[in-house]
Amino acid sequence: MLARGDRVVPAGVVATVATLVVVFYYPVGSVLVSAISAGGRLTVAPLVSVLGDPFYTGAAHSLVAAPTTVPNGIVRWAASGFPSVGFGLFGFTAYQALLSTAASVVVGLPGAYLLARFDFAGRRFVRSVTILPFVLPSIMVAVGFLAMFGASGVLNDLLAVVGVGPVRLTFTLEIIVLAHAFYNAPLVTRLVTAAWESVDAHRVETARTLGASPRRAFRDVTLPQLLPALLTAAVLTFVFTFMSFPIVLALGGLQLATVEVWLFAQVQNLDLTEAATLGAIETALSLGLIYVYLRYETTQLQARSGGRGLDRTPLVDGWRSLVDPKRLGLLAYGGVVAVLFVGPLASLVVESVTTPEGQLTLEYYGFLLAQQSSAASGTVQPLPAIRNSLLFGAGALLLALPMGVVVSVVATRESRGSRVAEALLTAPLAVSGIVLGLGMLRTLVFGTEVFGHRLLVTGPVAIVAAHAVAAYPFVSRNLTPALGSIDDRLADAARLLGADRATVLTDIELPLVVPAFVAGAAFAFAISIGEFDSTVLLAEGVDSATMPVALERYIGNRSLGPDLGPATAMGTVLLAVTTVSFVVIDRVGGRWE
Amino acid sequence: MGPSHVTVDSLTVDFGGLTALGDVSLSIEAGEFFTLVGPSGCGKTTLLRSIAGLETPTTGGIRVAGEDVTGEPPEERNVGMVFQSYALFPHMSVRENVAYGLQFHEIAQADGERVDELLDLVDMAGLADREPAQLSGGQQQRVSLARALAPKPDVLLLDEPLSALDAKLRKRLRVRIKSIQQELGITTVYVTHDQSEALAISDRVAVMHDGSVEQIATPEAVYREPESQFVAEFVGDNNVFSGVVSDGRLDVGGATLPLPAESDHADGESLALAVRPEALSIEGDGPEDEEGSPTDCTELRATVETVEFLGDAYRVHCAWEGHAVVVKTESTEPPEGEAVLRFDADETRTF
Numbered sequence: 023m024l025a026r027g028d029r030v031v032p033a034g035v036v037a038t039v040a041t042l043v044v045v046f047y048y049p050v051g052s053v054l055v056s057a058i059s060a061g062g063r064l065t066v067a068p069l070v071s072v073l074g075d076p077f078y079t080g081a082a083h084s085l086v087a088a089p090t091t092v093p094n095g096i097v098r099w100a101a102s103g104f105p106s107v108g109f110g111l112f113g114f115t116a117y118q119a120l121l122s123t124a125a126s127v128v129v130g131l132p133g134a135y136l137l138a139r140f141d142f143a144g145r146r147f148v149r150s151v152t153i154l155p156f157v158l159p160s161i162m163v164a165v166g167f168l169a170m171f172g173a174s175g176v177l178n179d180l181l182a183v184v185g186v187g188p189v190r191l192t193f194t195l196e197i198i199v200l201a202h203a204f205y206n207a208p209l210v211t212r213l214v215t216a217a218w219e220s221v222d223a224h225r226v227e228t229a230r231t232l233g234a235s236p237r238r239a240f241r242d243v244t245l246p247q248l249l250p251a252l253l254t255a256a257v258l259t260f261v262f263t264f265m266s267f268p269i270v271l272a273l274g275g276l277q278l279a280t281v282e283v284w285l286f287a288q289v290q291n292l293d294l295t296e297a298a299t300l301g302a303i304e305t306a307l308s309l310g311l312i313y314v315y316l317r318y319e320t321t322q323l324q325a326r327s328g329g330r331g332l333d334r335t336p337l338v339d340g341w342r343s344l345v346d347p348k349r350l351g352l353l354a355y356g357g358v359v360a361v362l363f364v365g366p367l368a369s370l371v372v373e374s375v376t377t378p379e380g381q382l383t384l385e386y387y388g389f390l391l392a393q394q395s396s397a398a399s400g401t402v403q404p405l406p407a408i409r410n411s412l413l414f415g416a417g418a419l420l421l422a423l424p425m426g427v428v429v430s431v432v433a434t435r436e437s438r439g440s441r442v443a444e445a446l447l448t449a450p451l452a453v454s455g456i457v458l459g460l461g462m463l464r465t466l467v468f469g470t471e472v473f474g475h476r477l478l479v480t481g482p483v484a485i486v487a488a489h490a491v492a493a494y495p496f497v498s499r500n501l502t503p504a505l506g507s508i509d510d511r512l513a514d515a516a517r518l519l520g521a522d523r524a525t526v527l528t529d530i531e532l533p534l535v536v537p538a539f540v541a542g543a544a545f546a547f548a549i550s551i552g553e554f555d556s557t558v559l560l561a562e563g564v565d566s567a568t569m570p571v572a573l574e575r576y577i578g579n580r581s582l583g584p585d586l587g588p589a590t591a592m593g594t595v596l597l598a599v600t601t602v603s604f605v606v607i608d609r610v611g612g613r614w615e
Numbered sequence: 616m617g618p619s620h621v622t623v624d625s626l627t628v629d630f631g632g633l634t635a636l637g638d639v640s641l642s643i644e645a646g647e648f649f650t651l652v653g654p655s656g657c658g659k660t661t662l663l664r665s666i667a668g669l670e671t672p673t674t675g676g677i678r679v680a681g682e683d684v685t686g687e688p689p690e691e692r693n694v695g696m697v698f699q700s701y702a703l704f705p706h707m708s709v710r711e712n713v714a715y716g717l718q719f720h721e722i723a724q725a726d727g728e729r730v731d732e733l734l735d736l737v738d739m740a741g742l743a744d745r746e747p748a749q750l751s752g753g754q755q756q757r758v759s760l761a762r763a764l765a766p767k768p769d770v771l772l773l774d775e776p777l778s779a780l781d782a783k784l785r786k787r788l789r790v791r792i793k794s795i796q797q798e799l800g801i802t803t804v805y806v807t808h809d810q811s812e813a814l815a816i817s818d819r820v821a822v823m824h825d826g827s828v829e830q831i832a833t834p835e836a837v838y839r840e841p842e843s844q845f846v847a848e849f850v851g852d853n854n855v856f857s858g859v860v861s862d863g864r865l866d867v868g869g870a871t872l873p874l875p876a877e878s879d880h881a882d883g884e885s886l887a888l889a890v891r892p893e894a895l896s897i898e899g900d901g902p903e904d905e906e907g908s909p910t911d912c913t914e915l916r917a918t919v920e921t922v923e924f925l926g927d928a929y930r931v932h933c934a935w936e937g938h939a940v941v942v943k944t945e946s947t948e949p950p951e952g953e954a955v956l957r958f959d960a961d962e963t964r965t966f
Contacts, residue, residue: 511702514669517689518696519766520719529715533706 034428041425045487049461050305050453056295056464057302068299078110078300112303115264115280118195122202122263123256129203129362130210130255132355134248137211138218140352142337149215152208155363157496157545159552159600160205161570164272165577165593166366167201168192168586169373176369193275201269204362206259210252217251218244223330257315258451261308265454268554268570272577282555285456289559294464301457308452370597374590386591404592406565407572408599411551414482414568415603418489418550419543425490426497426542433498434505450491455555458488463559481566488556493546500545504538505531544603551600569596619678620645620802621666621770626675628661635661637826638675643770643804643819648796650805652813653823654849659806662823663772666804668692680769690719695763699775701755703747703762709734710743713762720766733761736795753784760792764799771796771803777812789816810850814838822846844966847889854892854940860884865965870936873913873960880965887966892943894962897931899950915940915956922949 057068072078137149155163170176171191178188191197221244229239267282274280276287281304288297336343343349377383390404432442450458462484508531516526532539554570561567567575573596576589621643628636636658643649651659664670666677668689676685684692695716703712713733717726724732734740737757747755756776763771776792777785793816796803807813813820814834821831822845830842841847848855858867860880865872865888872888880886900916917935929949931942933956942956 509700509702511698511700512704514667514689515696515698515702515762516704516715517669518667518692518694519716519762520690520693521715522688522690530704 034424035432038425038428041421041487042491045462045466045484046450046453046458046491049465050458051461052465053298053457053461054302054305056298068295069303072296072299072303075110078112111279111281111284114278115282118198118202118270118278118280119260119264119266121195121199122206122266123259125199125203126206126210126259126263127252127256129359130207131214131252132352133207133211133359134214134218136337136352136355137215139332139334140337141334145334149212152212152215153545155205155208157548157552159554159570159573159596160266161268161272161554161573161577162370162552162593162596162600163201163204163366164269165573165586165589166370167197167204167273168577169590169593170366170369171197171200172586174586176365176372192273193277195274195278197273198270198278200362201273201366202259202263202266204366205266205269206255206262207362209259210255213251213255214248217248219331221247221332223332226332254315257311261311261452265304265308267454267456268574272574282454282456285460286558289456289460289463294460297460298464301454301460305453305457308454309449312452367597370590370593373586374594377587386587389588390591390595404572404595407567407569408595410482410566411568411570411596411599412603414486414489414557415547415550417482417486418493419547421486421490422494422497422546422550423539423543425494426501426546427539429494429498430501430505433502450495455488455492455553455557456559458491459556459559462488462556467560481560484560485557485566485568488560489550489553492553492556493549496545496549497539497542500538500542501535504535508534547603548600551596551603569599619643620647620680621649621804622678623662623666624676624678626662626665626677627673628658628665628670629673634826635670636665636672639826639828640675641821641828641831643802645802646800648793648803648805648816648818650807650813650817650820651823652807652810652820652850655808656825657823658826659808659823660774661826663696663774663804663806666770667694667696667772693720693766693769694772695766695768695770696772696774697756697759697763697776699778701747701752701759703750703755703758705747707747708743709739709745709747709750709758712747712758713765716762716766722767729765733765736764736798737761752780753788756780756788757791760795764795764801769802771801773803773805775806775808778807778809785812792816814850822849824849841889841964844887844889847964847966852892852941852943853889854895854938856888856890856938858886858888860886867936867938874965875961875963878965889964889966890958890962892930892941895940895942895956895958897933897942897944897946897949898955898957900953900955913958913960915958917954917956919949919951919954922951 058064058066133152137145168175171189172178173188173190173192177191181188226239226243229243230236234242264280265282266280267286270278270280270283271286274283276283279287281300285297285300285304288294288300337349337352338344344353374386375382375384377385466487467480467484512530512534513526516530517523521529551568552570553568554574557568558571558574561571569592573589573592576592577586619642623639623641626636626639627634639658639662651662653659661670665672666679668684668687668691672685676683678684679692679694704715707715710730713730714726717729722729730743731740734743737760739754739757739761742750742754747758750758760776773792777788780788789812805813805817810822814837817834819831820834820837822829822837824845830837830846832840832842837846837850841850844855847853856865856867856872858865858872860866860874860882861871862882863874865874865886867888874880874886874888897919915935917933917940919931919933921932923930923932925943928943928945931944931949931954933940933942933954935956940956
């Protein structure tokens with residue numbers, strides 16, 4: 023390899039790793055350690071007390087609490103005719119994650135087929151917006167789902183028009199699973215579409231000329247390339263929905279609590295040890311799953327063929343083509359998708375300006391203004407929440423952008439860098455915001471002794487750090503492919519013409535990745551604006567509350583106002599701010615070119 | 616021999632246990648068009664990139680224009696390079712690409728003037744404001760050449776600059792590169808895997824194989840007097856017969872062939888004998904010549920298997936005693952069926 027003369031990259035690596043250690047690895051590590059220690063001594067007591075508690079693990083608790091009774095227990099269970107058994111909080115969490123994963127695959131897979139094999143107006147647009155749900159504030163989406171499927175939501179209003187009685191979906195597993203599908207079906211679509219588009223048409227054609235039917239060629243050539251992508255999406259969806267927090271909190275409450283929601287409740291009850299143990303178990307489960315998956319993925323890596331992609335047929339080619347049941351099915355699917363994805367967001371806006379009786383009103387926005395002017399302490403004021411969100415977003419960007427750039431440069435330049443970078447980028451995804459927030463509370467916010475100095479990071483700084491940790495992988499994931507696709511010869515050519523390493527970066531490499539850099543910044547900003555999990559723990563009192571935190575307070579505290587109105591108004595404001603920031607960053611970025 | 620302008624001294628380049636270049640030494644004269652040629656993986660590109668400073672040698676040294684540049688980064692070496700992929704900066708116009716290197720170099724000429732001069736030289740003046748993406752492959756190649764030459768480098772390095780182009784354009788551009796090189800008198804190191812390209816444009820050629828240099832000579836000498844069996848087989852076509860020396864002849868299994876007169880080989884020695892296709896003549900197997908064949912020629916009775924028409928000649932593939940023999944003939948009508956092949960033993964090479 024080249025002897026690189028510059029010191030910029032090594033210095034950046036040191037700074038990034040140091041930042042991650044302080045604001046991520048150390049706090050999260052402290053949570054993990056507290057699950058296996060008490061009073062400075064190593065012990066499994068906290069783990070045993072959680073895993074041996076039937077509330078958490080149900081029928082499996084005796085595996086830990088009283089292992090000797092297990093064989094007898096199984097015999098008795100069999101003797102009484104295999105009655106259904108529960109597996110406690112962990113069992114329920116896994117069950118809802120499994121249902122959510124299945125729903126995401128069912129909703130997402132036809133989308134991949136549609137996008138990969140058919141051509142229609144707006145195909146590229148749809149393909150690119152599949153990334154968007156991922157960065158929408160989840161508490162806002164939860165309010166959208168309430169606005170659509172709630173007791174006085176848009177769905178029931180529409181049903182009432184045709185004379186069908188109201189349906190109750192709030193605080194049901196169904197609405198949680200549906201909201202999880204809103205988030206993760208696009209992920210399934212995106213990953214499988216990408217795999218489908220990378221299938222070499224020449225291989226399929228070769229199979230056909232060798233005598234395979236279209237069905238057989240699909241099974242033998244195309245399917246083996248789709249399955250790893252589908253599995254990736256399913257594993258990620260399972261991990262995300264296992265750890266899902268705001269959706270379950272807002273749509274299920276404590277009745278349908280998952281590990282994450284219960285963990286949050288424990289933190290609020292100041293039972294930090296039990297919370298840390300729960301967080302440690304949860305993190306170990308998700309890290310383990312992702313590790314097993316990454317091991318599997320390395321065995322599945324296929325050489326990307328440079329061949330031609332599969333042809334796409336027009337979805338609609340005159341009225342006659344619509345008689346095809348396949349096309350009719352896809353059009354019906356398009357309708358369902360529109361309802362599922364556009365419905366909640368549209369309902370959010372609609373409900374924010376209509377009364378339960380269906381009249382237009384600005385009452386809820388008026389309520390927000392009144393809330394703003396009221397001097398009452400202890401309540402979240404809308405304008406400071408908006409200001410906080412924007413400030414924290416800008417702060418998180420300042421931290422996340424350099425971190426993301428450093429990780430991308432390492433991933434593309436160093437031979438072993440991509441594996442290290444992958445591990446660095448995956449870890450924040452596998453650790454829930456609640457666990458990170460809890461870890462930061464225990465270490466940085468409450469203070470840590472370092473060489474006789476008390477290290478204390480509080481309020482806004484801790485929030486910005488937590489947002490940056492959640493956001494920098496998005497910077498990197500946008501930037502790494504762009505940097506990697508730059509021909510190495512460009513840098514070589516510039517150096518031979520006299521440019522040193524740093525000049526090559528500023529003259530050649532960065533100008534070529536500006537669009538990816540801006541996209542990464544937009545995502546990072548959106549992630550920060552929508553971050554709820556760690557913010558709700560780290561926002562002390564009401565002074566550092568952000569828009570998502572304010573939103574949750576408005577749903578949670580019905581005494582504040584009539585029905586869901588104020589929450590939908592606040593949600594609409596959040597939607598507007600998120601959209602505007604996204605567009606602004608995009609436009610500003612466009613001008614940099 | 617003129618003064619050495621580029622000197623490579625016992626250069627070895629290892630890539631994690633794999634030796635890409637093993638103890639290579641060579642010296643290139645000022646103003647010379649010097650070509651590194653060999654099959655892929657022979658180390659020719661590694662050698663070129665080492666001269667550029669893009670690979671770090673494990674041992675050995677490199678001198679350019681009298682200066683030891685071995686440890687210097689590429690930007691300190693004042694060498695110009697043209698890549699196979701052209702490596703034009705996609706976010707800069709043709710003019711900006713050519714001008715890019717000038718900001719780092721002091722030359723006795725205004726930048727704009729220098730850029731115009733170079734664009735004229737490669738006939739790209741009319742397209743100065745185009746983006747690289749709007750250019751054809753041949754045009755991009757010419758811009759890349761102008762960009763490399765603009766800062767007046769001490770040496771010009773060309774890494775397979777024509778291999779991405781189609782055959783006709785390739786032949787036209789290699790003549791253009793040669794004439795620009797002669798016009799500027801710039802020392803040039805050219806890398807190619809195409810031996811006919813190497814023969815066509817070089818002052819001298821280094822034939823490389825498995826990380827080392829097999830032979831350095833003029834194109835004529837490399838073709839006519841190859842010093843190893845590898846060179847004989849890689850440069851041009853050759854019929855190579857392997858066998859054992861027996862009574863002053865080469866026993867190739869079932870038949871014997873004569874050896875060149877001045878060769879002196881002991882019985883039992885393993886040897887390879889190379890005969891160029893054009894050194895063989897071919898004739899239909901008519902009635903026996905009453906006077907017998909000329910004494911200084913060897914006759915092989917062979918069977919014609921396939922005939923290739925080349926435009927100005929034929930290439931005739933024959934079978935003789937279980938060996939494939941290729942003959943190149945300009946006769947208007949090559950024979951079919953049985954044929955007689957003749958060659959002068961003194962026009963063969965042994966290894």
